[in-house]
Amino acid sequence: MAVLSMAGDAIAPVGLTGRPVYELRGVSKTFARRNVHALDKVDLVLREGTFSAIIGPSGCGKSTLLKIMAGLQPPSSGSVVLEGKPVMGPRRDIGMMFQQATLFPWRTTLENIVLPIEIRDGKAAARAKYDEARQLIDLVGLKGFENVYPSELSGGMAQRAAICRMLITEPAVLLLDEPFSALDELSRDFMNMELQRICLERNATAFLVTHSIPEAVILSDVVYVMSPRPGRFVEAITIDLPRPRTLDTMADPRFGALVHRIRSLLDQGAFQ
Amino acid sequence: MMHAQGATVHGDVAAEAVPEQTIWAEHVSWIDRVPRWVSMLALMIGFLAVWQIIYLIELISPIILPSPLETIQDLFVVGKNLLTGDYMLLALWITTQEVLLGFIIAVVLGFALGVLVGETAFGERAVMPYLVAINTMPKVAFAPLFVSWLGFGIGSKVALAAFIAFFPVIVGTAAGLHAADQNARMLFKTMGASRWQTLVQLKLPTGMPHFFSGLKNAAVLVVVGAVVGEFLGGGKGFGELIRVAAAQLNTPRVFSLIIYLSLLGLATFWIVAWMQRRFVFWHKESVAEETLAQ
Numbered sequence: 297m298a299v300l301s302m303a304g305d306a307i308a309p310v311g312l313t314g315r316p317v318y319e320l321r322g323v324s325k326t327f328a329r330r331n332v333h334a335l336d337k338v339d340l341v342l343r344e345g346t347f348s349a350i351i352g353p354s355g356c357g358k359s360t361l362l363k364i365m366a367g368l369q370p371p372s373s374g375s376v377v378l379e380g381k382p383v384m385g386p387r388r389d390i391g392m393m394f395q396q397a398t399l400f401p402w403r404t405t406l407e408n409i410v411l412p413i414e415i416r417d418g419k420a421a422a423r424a425k426y427d428e429a430r431q432l433i434d435l436v437g438l439k440g441f442e443n444v445y446p447s448e449l450s451g452g453m454a455q456r457a458a459i460c461r462m463l464i465t466e467p468a469v470l471l472l473d474e475p476f477s478a479l480d481e482l483s484r485d486f487m488n489m490e491l492q493r494i495c496l497e498r499n500a501t502a503f504l505v506t507h508s509i510p511e512a513v514i515l516s517d518v519v520y521v522m523s524p525r526p527g528r529f530v531e532a533i534t535i536d537l538p539r540p541r542t543l544d545t546m547a548d549p550r551f552g553a554l555v556h557r558i559r560s561l562l563d564q565g566a567f568q
Numbered sequence: 569m570m571h572a573q574g575a576t577v578h579g580d581v582a583a584e585a586v587p588e589q590t591i592w593a594e595h596v597s598w599i600d601r602v603p604r605w606v607s608m609l610a611l612m613i614g615f616l617a618v619w620q621i622i623y624l625i626e627l628i629s630p631i632i633l634p635s636p637l638e639t640i641q642d643l644f645v646v647g648k649n650l651l652t653g654d655y656m657l658l659a660l661w662i663t664t665q666e667v668l669l670g671f672i673i674a675v676v677l678g679f680a681l682g683v684l685v686g687e688t689a690f691g692e693r694a695v696m697p698y699l700v701a702i703n704t705m706p707k708v709a710f711a712p713l714f715v716s717w718l719g720f721g722i723g724s725k726v727a728l729a730a731f732i733a734f735f736p737v738i739v740g741t742a743a744g745l746h747a748a749d750q751n752a753r754m755l756f757k758t759m760g761a762s763r764w765q766t767l768v769q770l771k772l773p774t775g776m777p778h779f780f781s782g783l784k785n786a787a788v789l790v791v792v793g794a795v796v797g798e799f800l801g802g803g804k805g806f807g808e809l810i811r812v813a814a815a816q817l818n819t820p821r822v823f824s825l826i827i828y829l830s831l832l833g834l835a836t837f838w839i840v841a842w843m844q845r846r847f848v849f850w851h852k853e854s855v856a857e858e859t860l861a862q
Contacts (some may be wrong), residue, residue: 396749415759
């Protein structure tokens with residue numbers, strides 16, 4: 297409750313430095329037709345090379361926030377600025393990934409990966425990117441599957457291909473909408489570690505939406521906890537566990553303490 | 569063996585040596601094991617036998633129900649006429665032309681209207697209700713109109729065939745355009761795809777299986793349309809041969825002509841099914857199962 301009374305002040309993580317890449321100021325969203333106040337004055341700064349996550353109960357406006365950040369929806373008020381330029385629609389320097397890999401079964405892995413280039417710049421440009429796409433395929437460990445159709449890929453492999461497709465345009469920010477939640481627990485842990493490796497290797501700025509507290513903690517430099525209706529950030533928790541983290545990090549008592557803290561924040565929200 | 573079983577019954581399992589391998593087969597009922605050709609042949613023989621019995625006990629007057637033997641004999645007569653390029657081949661060729669032209673028109677028209685209805689709000693809100701209204705009309709009743717507009721040649725039959733067959737193509741196309749899921753649409757938006765790109769690269773390929781099931785329905789209906797057109801509008805096609813044979817109470821001839829006509833329908837259906845396997849290679853389905861479902 298004490299935290300909520302701070303409404304209006306920016307809830308910012310401490311101890312993070314780096315060039316701001318993505319900045320949201322006072323972003324609100326109201327759906328007039330349904331009279332729903334989905335987001336209320338959200339302030340957010342994503343710094344270069346950092347991994348942030350938001351976590352909150354369902355219906356807290358997470359997906360609305362993500363759609364606004366992806367340029368799929370306009371905010372009702374506030375400003376959304378990526379790399380100094382306002383986001384007024386979909387942009388090629390925004391990479392996005394969904395819960396489903398959404399690979400197209402009539403295209404091979406390679407053709408799926410260069411699809412964003414083909415849509416924006418045409419077939420010739422897409423073909424010119426094949427070498428780059430192959431390097432990405434190596435990076436995510438899909439070598440040998442360049443020319444197979446998605447029906448031959450497992451769920452985890454399909455998500456690896458989706459990662460390549462997201463990276464091929466060299467986006468300034470990666471928006472991840474529960475990217476591995478459709479995978480089984482084992483693949484999910486493994487893919488999270490792979491995601492960390494890929495992000496560290498490319499110094500990527502990433503923003504994750506998730507329902508899993510351990511997943512948010514293991515991947516992130518900062519976790520934003522959201523409250524529902526209207527969605528707003530309740531607290532920003534800096535995760536100062538050393539990198540690279542491994543699955544053993546989950547056994548670290550500090551990890552347990554952070555998970556516990558976030559869970560108690562969410563429980564407060566649920567019983568208000 | 570007897571001893572071993574006895575031991576098990578008495579619960580003395582621990583004393584038994586466990587065999588090296590414990591392989592066993594699941595029981596499959598004989599009806600699921602019969603090879604396809606055997607079951608198909610058995611059904612055919614059964615059908616012919618029932619037919620023969622009905623004929624022999626004169627359950628139905630022999631004048632209107634021929635014997636299986638007569639029908640098979642006539643199949644050879646008609647087959648010979650077709651193979652030697654006589655007047656029946658000409659009639660078949662006329663009907664084939666009507667079927668193919670009607671099919672092409674139904675596909676082009678149905679696809680265009682399907683895209684209009686499935687892709688635009690105008691089409692969905694304003695055009696679709698009229699199309700549904702047209703579809704509820706008994707289309708066969710338009711045959712005399714087509715004859716008076718287009719004459720007794722193949723034009724009126726092509727028109728009726730296309731008219732009867734075009735609606736499933738619209739429905740298949742429109743349903744296919746709605747088949748792309750939310751994630752895929754969002755992905756295309758984030759990639760900055762135009763409406764045209766989304767239609768051509770996402771919605772149409774996703775909708776291909778629906779489109780082809782519409783085509784399969786149309787392939788069957790188009791033969792119906794052509795033959796009904798010939799019944800009602802004369803001409804020189806296969807339908808006319810059937811009509812004349814029926815008028816002469818030459819029932820073996822009617823049966824054998826219908827059987828040859830069904831080959832025409834089967835051929836169009838299989839051409840569509842082949843195209844589907846070729847162009848929608850990612851969509852695995854058993855053509856046989858779908859044929860059965862229709």
